[in-house]
Amino acid sequence: METWEFEAELWPWKDATDAWIFVTAPPEVTEEIREASIATGPPRGFGSVRVEARIGTTTWRTSVFPGQEGYALPIKKDVRRREDLQVGDRALVSITLV
Numbered sequence: 001m002e003t004w005e006f007e008a009e010l011w012p013w014k015d016a017t018d019a020w021i022f023v024t025a026p027p028e029v030t031e032e033i034r035e036a037s038i039a040t041g042p043p044r045g046f047g048s049v050r051v052e053a054r055i056g057t058t059t060w061r062t063s064v065f066p067g068q069e070g071y072a073l074p075i076k077k078d079v080r081r082r083e084d085l086q087v088g089d090r091a092l093v094s095i096t097l098v
Contacts, residue, residue: 007092049071
């Protein structure tokens with residue numbers, strides 16, 4: 001399975017809460033994920049694509065969601081705590097389709 005790695009800044013959904021924090025895959029990674037996901041079958045709800053993500057030593061399964069600037073990857077609170085990440089920090093992210 002293909003894996004993509006990129007660095008991105010953590011950003012909050014709607015600025016109102018830290019419950020939903022994301023990073024956005026750059027355009028070239030977004031396009032490659034979109035092309036690779038076509039082979040796995042029809043898209044899931046909201047056009048999401050199931051992935052395994054890794055930041056630092058923390059790995060988890062989730063989905064990426066299409067947005068205007070690229071696929072958005074939710075960064076769970078537990079991941080942010082383990083990797084000592086806050087909104088505005090940059091993280092090295094690895095994602096693999098599952």
